[in-house]
Amino acid sequence: MHREEAAKIVIEVLEDNVLDLEITEDMMDQTLVDIGVDSLDVMLVMMDIQEKSGVPISDDKADELNTPRKIVDFILDS
Amino acid sequence: MLGIEAVASFVPENMIDNLEQADRFGAEREFVEKKIGVSRLPRLREDESVAYGCVEAFKTLAKTNAVDIDKIDCLVVCTQNPDSGGLPHNSAILHAELGLKEECACFDIGLGCSGYVYGLSIIESFMQANGLKNGLFFTCDPYSKILNPEDKNTCLLFGDAATVTLISDRPKYVRAAAKFSTRGAGREALEKVDGHLTMNGRAVFNFALMDVPKQIKSLLELEALSVTDIDLFLLHQGSRFMLENTIKRAGIPADRAPIELSQTGNTVSSSIPILLEKRLDDMPGVILMSGFGVGLSWASAIYTQNF
Numbered sequence: 001m002h003r004e005e006a007a008k009i010v011i012e013v014l015e016d017n018v019l020d021l022e023i024t025e026d027m028m029d030q031t032l033v034d035i036g037v038d039s040l041d042v043m044l045v046m047m048d049i050q051e052k053s054g055v056p057i058s059d060d061k062a063d064e065l066n067t068p069r070k071i072v073d074f075i076l077d078s
Numbered sequence: 079m080l081g082i083e084a085v086a087s088f089v090p091e092n093m094i095d096n097l098e099q100a101d102r103f104g105a106e107r108e109f110v111e112k113k114i115g116v117s118r119l120p121r122l123r124e125d126e127s128v129a130y131g132c133v134e135a136f137k138t139l140a141k142t143n144a145v146d147i148d149k150i151d152c153l154v155v156c157t158q159n160p161d162s163g164g165l166p167h168n169s170a171i172l173h174a175e176l177g178l179k180e181e182c183a184c185f186d187i188g189l190g191c192s193g194y195v196y197g198l199s200i201i202e203s204f205m206q207a208n209g210l211k212n213g214l215f216f217t218c219d220p221y222s223k224i225l226n227p228e229d230k231n232t233c234l235l236f237g238d239a240a241t242v243t244l245i246s247d248r249p250k251y252v253r254a255a256a257k258f259s260t261r262g263a264g265r266e267a268l269e270k271v272d273g274h275l276t277m278n279g280r281a282v283f284n285f286a287l288m289d290v291p292k293q294i295k296s297l298l299e300l301e302a303l304s305v306t307d308i309d310l311f312l313l314h315q316g317s318r319f320m321l322e323n324t325i326k327r328a329g330i331p332a333d334r335a336p337i338e339l340s341q342t343g344n345t346v347s348s349s350i351p352i353l354l355e356k357r358l359d360d361m362p363g364v365i366l367m368s369g370f371g372v373g374l375s376w377a378s379a380i381y382t383q384n385f
Contacts, residue, residue, distance in 0.1 A: 038106075040113050040319045043283045059280055 006053065006075040010068050013048040017041055028069040035068075049075070080202050080211075081249025081384055085355040086139035087241040088131050089342060090120040096234060096343070103230035110234055111340075115318025119237040119343040122220045127161045129171045131240030132216040136176060139242050147176065152183045152213035152245070154201045156193040156347045158372065159220050160186060172216065183210065190268070191314045191371025192258075193217060193347030194241075195379050199256050201245055213245035219346035226274035235317060236275075237343030241351035249384045250358060251365065256379035257297045259289070264374040282371070286320050290370050290378075291328035297366070297378045308380070309362035311335035314369040315342070315349040346371070 011023045018041050027035050032042055046062045049055075049071060055078040057065065065071045096119050100110040111117055122131060132155065139145060153176075155169045162171075169184035183204070187197050194217055201215045218240035225232050267281035290313075298304060311330050313321060318337055325335045336353055339345075345352060350367050363383050370376035 038109055038113065039279075040109075040283075040317075043280050044287075044319075044323060046280075047284055047287060059278070062280065 001053070001075065003072065003076060006072045009049060009052045009075070010071045013045055013052060014068065017044050017048065023068060028072075029067050031066050032068070033066070079249065079252050079384070080205055080213075080245055080247055081252035082198070082243055082354075082358075082381065083246040083249050084139060084143040084244040085241060085351050085358060086135050086142065087239060087348065087352045087355050088134035088138060089239045089352070090122050090126070090131070092121050092123055094119040094121055099234060103234065105230060105234065113317075113319045114234055115321075115337065115339050116235065116237070116343045117340045120239060120341075121222050122238045128155070128157050128159065128168050128218045128220065128240070129161055129175055131218045131220070131238070132168075132172050132242065133175050135216065135218075135240040135242040136214070139244060143244060145244060146212070148179060149212045150176075150178050150182060150214055151210040152201060152205050153178065153216070154185055154187060154197060154204075154213065155216045155218070156187040156189055156197045157217070157219045158188050158190055158346075159223050164188075169216075183208070189347065189375060190219065190373065191316065191344075191346050191349070192369040192373065192375040192377040193219070194350040195256065195367050195369045195377035196258065196375075197347070198243065198245075199253065199377075199379065202253060205245060211247050215243040215245055217241045217347040217351060219348065221275060221346060224270055224273065224275045226276075229274070229276075231279055232275050232277050235344050237339075237345050239342060239345040239348040239352060241348045241355070243351055250361070251381040252384045254380045254382045255297060255301050256377065257293050257300070258377045259293060259375070261285075261289075261374040265372075267374060268372045282316070283320055285374050285376075286316060286324050286370055287327055289374075290324050290368055290376055293376055293378050294328045294330075294366065294368055297380060301380060303364075303380070305330050308334065308364050308366045310357060310365045312350045312353045312365060312367045314371065315339040315353070316344050316371070
């Protein structure tokens with residue numbers, strides 16, 4: 001998968017699941033909490049990203065993936 | 079044919095303000111109110127038991143329905159937090175409290191959030207097989223007794239309540255079909271460790287969103303029905319966010335699936351009958367119930383109006 005494709009999945013899932021969220025480039029390195037993704041949203045986001053990317057995300061890994069870019073990188077590395 | 083004649087519930091007056099509790103845990107009030115969806119949590123007092131809650135539910139049932147106590151020939155209690163550690167079985171305690179005749183079958187069922195759907199099927203089948211005519215099916219699972227006071231994930235979620243369902247040969251609703259599933263390998267998501275409930279919220283969430291819609295769809299397919307053929311979906315009231323997304327993923331029209339846990343929290347096996355009690359008089363034609371949780375265990379059933 002290309003970086004653009006992985007980023008598209010992550011951004012779409014975040015924007016689809018979090019009300020009024022619009023991801024800009026400068027938000028890619030901000031923590032999910034800082035961009036308004038709460039702990040319940042994170043569960044939904046991780047589940048959708050797993051389904052859309054086909055990459056399984058363990059509980060421990062999900063805790064580490066706390067910025068949009070980290071999620072993109074994880075998809076690419078998997 | 080046996081089925082559901084009436085339902086009544088008991089929600090303790092003793093309440094915890096969940097927003098004040100949120101402050102104590104350092105959680106956002108808005109998050110607790112809008113995402114978890116629980117503003118107040120009913121709690122049995124220290125000296126109030128499963129039997130007490132069940133008797134109170136029965137008193138409500140008897141107030142609004144003609145229940146001939148001398149004709150009750152089956153009593154089942156669903157709980158995972160029984161009085162006296164389950165010895166004797168709490169149905170025997172209730173048998174005495176209600177003054178039922180000796181010729182009455184009594185037993186307990188140890189299931190959590192899938193317990194109501196399972197329990198209905200068990201008591202109906204048991205009564206049918208043995209020629210019994212009037213049964214009482216109680217649910218009461220006071221998780222408050224096993225909550226770790228330092229665990230915000232569970233303390234902000236669970237409430238206490240009790241319900242009773244009158245099963246008789248004069249039913250308003252009868253079971254058309256049901257499906258039951260278990261994933262014991264996932265049991266660690268909800269378990270009692272050192273006397274306290276522990277919950278892996280993410281595992282429970284994934285389970286609810288991925289497995290429950292599949293079972294509902296499979297049950298509908300079995301009966302050659304679509305979601306639009308169901309008048310009322312009664313889903314276990316786990317948390318608002320989990321419910322909203324389970325409903326969405328199952329393709330259920332939101333206006334047919336009530337979410338009402340603001341004043342009760344997650345009452346385990348009592349959540350579905352609490353919803354049902356309020357809607358029995360509206361006489362929806364077809365009801366689909368789905369309970370899911372501890373086990374992991376999930377069960378869904380379709381009930382149709384009995385004309």
